[in-house]
Amino acid sequence: MNDISKQVRRYGWIILIHLGVVIIWYLWVSISKVPDYVMPSPIATILSLGEDYGWIHNTYVTAVEVFGGYFLAVVAGVSMALIFNWFQLMEKMFMPLVVSLNMIPKVALGPLFIVWLSYGIGPNMLISFSICFLPILLTMERGLREADPDLLDLVRTLRASRWQIFTKIQLPGSLPYLFSGMKVAVILAVAGAIVGEFIASSEGLGYLMMQVQVTMDTAAMFMAVLLITAIGVVLYGIVLLLEYFFLGYGPNEI
Amino acid sequence: MSEAFIHLADVRKVFKSRKEEFLAVSEVTFDVQAGELVSLVGPSGCGKTTILKILAGIHSYEGGTVRIGSKESPFDPSKDIGIVFQQPLLLKWRKVLKNVLLPAEILGLPHKESLERAHYLLEMVGLQGFEDKYPHELSGGMQQRTAIARALIHDPKLVLMDEPFGALDALTREKMNLELLRIWRESQKTILFVTHGIQEAVFLGTRVIVLTSSPARMADNISIDLPYPRTLDMKTHEEFGKYTRHLYKHLGMEVGNSDKSGEKSAIK
Ligand SMILES: Nc1ncnc2c1ncn2[C@@H]1O[C@H](COP(=O)(O)OP(=O)(O)OP(=O)(O)O)[C@@H](O)[C@H]1O
Ligand SMILES: [Mg+2]
Numbered sequence: 001m002n003d004i005s006k007q008v009r010r011y012g013w014i015i016l017i018h019l020g021v022v023i024i025w026y027l028w029v030s031i032s033k034v035p036d037y038v039m040p041s042p043i044a045t046i047l048s049l050g051e052d053y054g055w056i057h058n059t060y061v062t063a064v065e066v067f068g069g070y071f072l073a074v075v076a077g078v079s080m081a082l083i084f085n086w087f088q089l090m091e092k093m094f095m096p097l098v099v100s101l102n103m104i105p106k107v108a109l110g111p112l113f114i115v116w117l118s119y120g121i122g123p124n125m126l127i128s129f130s131i132c133f134l135p136i137l138l139t140m141e142r143g144l145r146e147a148d149p150d151l152l153d154l155v156r157t158l159r160a161s162r163w164q165i166f167t168k169i170q171l172p173g174s175l176p177y178l179f180s181g182m183k184v185a186v187i188l189a190v191a192g193a194i195v196g197e198f199i200a201s202s203e204g205l206g207y208l209m210m211q212v213q214v215t216m217d218t219a220a221m222f223m224a225v226l227l228i229t230a231i232g233v234v235l236y237g238i239v240l241l242l243e244y245f246f247l248g249y250g251p252n253e254i
Numbered sequence: 255m256s257e258a259f260i261h262l263a264d265v266r267k268v269f270k271s272r273k274e275e276f277l278a279v280s281e282v283t284f285d286v287q288a289g290e291l292v293s294l295v296g297p298s299g300c301g302k303t304t305i306l307k308i309l310a311g312i313h314s315y316e317g318g319t320v321r322i323g324s325k326e327s328p329f330d331p332s333k334d335i336g337i338v339f340q341q342p343l344l345l346k347w348r349k350v351l352k353n354v355l356l357p358a359e360i361l362g363l364p365h366k367e368s369l370e371r372a373h374y375l376l377e378m379v380g381l382q383g384f385e386d387k388y389p390h391e392l393s394g395g396m397q398q399r400t401a402i403a404r405a406l407i408h409d410p411k412l413v414l415m416d417e418p419f420g421a422l423d424a425l426t427r428e429k430m431n432l433e434l435l436r437i438w439r440e441s442q443k444t445i446l447f448v449t450h451g452i453q454e455a456v457f458l459g460t461r462v463i464v465l466t467s468s469p470a471r472m473a474d475n476i477s478i479d480l481p482y483p484r485t486l487d488m489k490t491h492e493e494f495g496k497y498t499r500h501l502y503k504h505l506g507m508e509v510g511n512s513d514k515s516g517e518k519s520a521i522k
């Protein structure tokens with residue numbers, strides 16, 4: 001079978017299964033007669049976009065928080081992993097601290113951030129950052145240590161410089177680990193931003209959900225959840241594209 | 255006789271761990287002449303890899319002398335050594351050609367010449383047409399051949415091979431042995447070849463060095479006076495059998511079911 005028809009089949013299935021879920025949702029709602037405020041139908045959900053809830057603005061705000069927090073976490077996580085790898089002393093001193101920090105349920109820090117920084121896009125971005133930074137740091141740090149010792153010996157006999165070892169062996173070898181960490185971090189970044197908005201905010205999809213909860217507009221809540229998910233899916237898609245670009249060379253099971 | 259290319263005398267290696275010291279290599283002494291292909295055999299875990307790593311400058315050693323290079327053939331440890339390990343150790347994100355080029359890149363050799371040489375070497379190890387494959391697309395034997403080409407890319411004077419064919423099936427292994435002999439004769443390199451296989455050691459080597467089980471000590475150092483080019487049917491020759499029997503004896507394995515071996519097992 002050729003490649004194109006394979007791809008068509010694959011994506012065809014994905015779309016079909018998603019459509020199937022929507023249809024089952026629709027059928028269930030119309031047959032079982034659950035009240036609208038408990039379970040809105042797919043149609044009601046889409047129609048809620050017509051309400052004047054500032055969808056575009058709120059989606060934009062949440063997206064900025066998620067993407068911003070995530071981007072910061074990738075930059076900081078990767079840089080810190082590099083520093084730890086280059087300066088073993090730093091790693092010895094701070095790695096145990098990082099591991100303990102990792103045990104804190106970051107969501108619990110939300111209220112503190114708000115106290116310290118007041119509320120808004122910045123603090124929510126920070127919550128998102130703090131929750132997805134550690135998995136990126138830890139996986140990258142692990143990936144950099146992963147190089148085969150015999151291979152390192154081999155290039156050291158050639159008097160490879162530290163920079164050569166880093167660029168030719170450690171860094172490319174660490175990418176599969178980094179990407180597995182980055183994929184986990186996507187979901188965390190979204191969760192972080194939304195939690196921030198739940199705690200205190202005046203804009204964003206999480207804020208909107210709190211508003212419409214009061215009026216029991218479940219359809220709008222559904223729509224907000226779908227949009228939040230969509231933000232995550234877009235971010236995940238970007239990560240997958242990057243992964244394909246950097247690791248397209250073969251199987252990368254980790 | 256001219257100065258030996260490799261000279262080891264009374265080399266000792268101790269691995270220190272937190273609690274204890276472990277003597278891995280004791281009083282190992284041998285010389286290798288430039289252009290020789292010397293086989294190194296010994297039981298598993300006896301210290302063969304350790305000796306190769308001492309020669310490569312990867313491990314330190316606690317006593318004795320190690321000297322590589324002679325007046326006629328000076329030796330630069332960074333440029334004149336090629337290593338093939340027990341596993342291929344290829345970079346999985348690099349295609350075959352780029353894997354072979356790795357040492358040349360590290361040493362900063364001119365790209366155009368290295369590229370030509372890489373193509374030449376890949377042809378020599380029978381991998382022409384596979385330049386653009388990734389390692390995971392190759393068989394184990396092909397990966398190991400890529401590693402051999404990589405070890406030769408910078409034209410080193412000394413090649414250290416640590417059971418390079420250990421993971422191959424018998425048939426492929428014999429084919430690789432013949433190829434190695436051809437490569438060695440074409441390139442005039444000095445090769446130190448570690449193996450578990452007595453047959454392989456005798457078939458390849460100008461000399462076979464036998465080590466005792468841990469710690470590695472010299473058990474034997476015999477010259478194999480079989481002519482080159484060697485062919486597979488030599489393995490059935492009387493002369494070949496004499497060498498292998500001799501070596502099996504030295505490794506503590508009697509050949510045949512003589513009374514002696516019966517006694518030994520009875521005592522055990
Ligand atoms: N880095 C190390 N630290 C401590 N002990 C080591 C180290 N490397 C090897 N050894 C020990 O030294 C001994 C010799 O090891 P070596 O790898 O040289 O054996 P070998 O002859 O190559 O065995 P094999 O044929 O199975 O590869 C072994 O007992 C091993 O446990
Ligand atoms: Mg070994």
